[in-house]
Amino acid sequence: MSTAQWKEQLEQILNSPLRVLRIDLQEWNNASLEQGALTPLEAVPGASLNVAGGRIWYAVRMERAHVEVIELEADALSEIERRLVGWTIENMKPVKPSIPHAAQEAERQAVELGVWITDQLEQGRLDNEVPEAMTFGGRLFSDMIPFLLVSEHERLRNTYAELEKLLNSFFIEEVMLIPLKEQEWLILGPMSLLSDAENEDRSEGDEETPRELLASMCSGLHGMLASEWVGECHLAVGEPIGPAKAIVETTSLLRETVFLGRKFHVGENVHLPWMLHLERLLGSIPESRRAEYMEQLLNRSDVLLEPEILMTLETFFRLDCNVSETAKKLYIHRNTLLYRLDKLKQETGLDVRMFRDAVLVKIILLLYKVTKRK
């Protein structure tokens, strides 16, 4: 059963809305200490905490330094129901892809490996190496390029075979496709993708860095999947790895990348871990601290949240604070843009043409996106 399905069913049974959140472990620990405990409550599945605002958090699973929780209104539950929800979560079996019976050997092995990776992630064992028996006859010892694909669409029949065939055609070589959760796949592409590119004749001073190459590859693959497969999807790419050693940690990193990319950059579908450092840092700040910080900053004025100013600032930052380019892009006169920026300065004291204030406003905008979408 997918998260959406069990969420919907639980909401129906309890007759109360619930939210699935991914919070920082630190946030869980802080909430736990605020209840008066001397040591933080362990975030094991089913553990529950009362938190501010009359809500209850239930830990569902832990991954890296994050905890997936469900949040309910405390008033909606009697004591017995509360214990029952905890017990249900504690005994909930993680959904594992069924291992195909008649499928090809490679698919069976891929599904097994996917289940193993999921287990390691759930247990927080990021350093674990792939057992010898699961290395696809040693293929996982060779370096490969990892992509994480998350589809927006419901699972289709024969998806694995169809997707694998499509990817093999695209990469012109065999790739490894490992199903993880429902609608989530790890793709291991051949290193020749990078070496071919390096061998190409290029003019001097026009060389692409390996990261730029990976970004182009990810963008091309996303374009192909969007138009030739089931439509919109999210794709992240990582630096090349030796999968036998680093597959768990890389999967965790790419999952976090897709999570952060979707959270902070709605509308973008290609996510690169090396472009999300600030988002990662901000994502690790406990929600209560973020809300507190935003409260203090936005108390200066609401002008920052006006749609016109938001659009202006996003474009201004995207164009590296270039006034002329921003005015051109927004179809406004340069003086209109300067007027808007002056108005912002007057109301908030923040002049985004100054580096220090620009950084601060950029952080406010990123945090606003997260807090706004509660």
Add this chain to the structure above:
Amino acid sequence: MAGVRLEHIFKKYPGSETASVTDFNLDIKDKEFLVLVGPSGCGKSTTLRMIAGLEEISEGKLFIGERLVNDVAPKDRDIAMVFQSYALYPHMNVYQNMAFGLKLRKFKKADIDKRVRDAAKILDIEHLLDRKPKALSGGQRQRVALGRAIVREPQVFLMDEPLSNLDAKLRGQMRAEISKLTKRLETTTIYVTHDQIEAMTMGDRIVVMKDGFIQQTASPEELYNRPVNMFVAGFIGAPSMNFIKGTLSEQGGAIRFKTTGIDVALTEGRAQIVREKGLVGKEAIMGIRPEDFHDEPVFIEASPNSVVNAHVEVSENLGHEKYLYLNGLGTETVIARVDGRSTVTDGINVKLAIDMNKVHMFDLTTELNVFES
């Protein structure tokens, strides 16, 4: 080939309080070149992505030809897309990039070869077929992206700001080439841009959008000459239309528009509309395109009821024309576009006549063009 019909289309993202696209209704004719234009965030790309199948439609119906395609996957919609980020496949050469979609659709090798070479010839990239994308210039890459779409011979081309990564000169060239190409191929094309010059020069019809709403759908000429509201009037045209706030009054049988430095009479036809709409004695906004100011003595002599005096703060000579930045007409700077041979210079006072047959009048509250509504 086929037309595209959008019926009451809405797009609302989960968690968002407002819709990104609201009640979008449009019938795009077969073989038409339709441009969606508007500022960032107006919903034009979202609309295109819904047509492409990359975004789910929250409400409404979408037809390609006579087929309802709301639930049809992008690959099965018989469309081809070209994006701003060319999204070429970096590990394939140009030939392979163009052939890939056909290969997936199991075309015969000979057919693939013919289509790729024909498209390459049209786009003048035959000599690049063995090269990989990174060895190409921006313009060449964009041609390959177009080629990849052309070989599919789809019912509809969808293009999302395909030229915005190119420099100005190349953009001009490619603009003309895409227009030529789509006319030759006779394929319905939906083209998204924020560049009004692209919109005006390429589109058979243009849809101007703002905040998720269609503001006006019309031919380029109609949009320019008969904008329905201040947003469209200000958005289309460069330099933008001048907006001057003043008062309408009846005097000696004529309707006059007055404000600081301006006291001009409307033409009889326009005056009648103002009377019928009960705007006499009220404030309104007059819209004047920069080229509707004239400094030629003949025009000034022939237009005694529309002469104004202004101070030229700055003049910009572009060779074939001159922009005059004027003070003293209302409260804001007004821009006039006069002939490049005009002798007007910075810092002088100048007499100009307004072509009153071409002015627009906007309601102060609704911002609608009272002559067009």
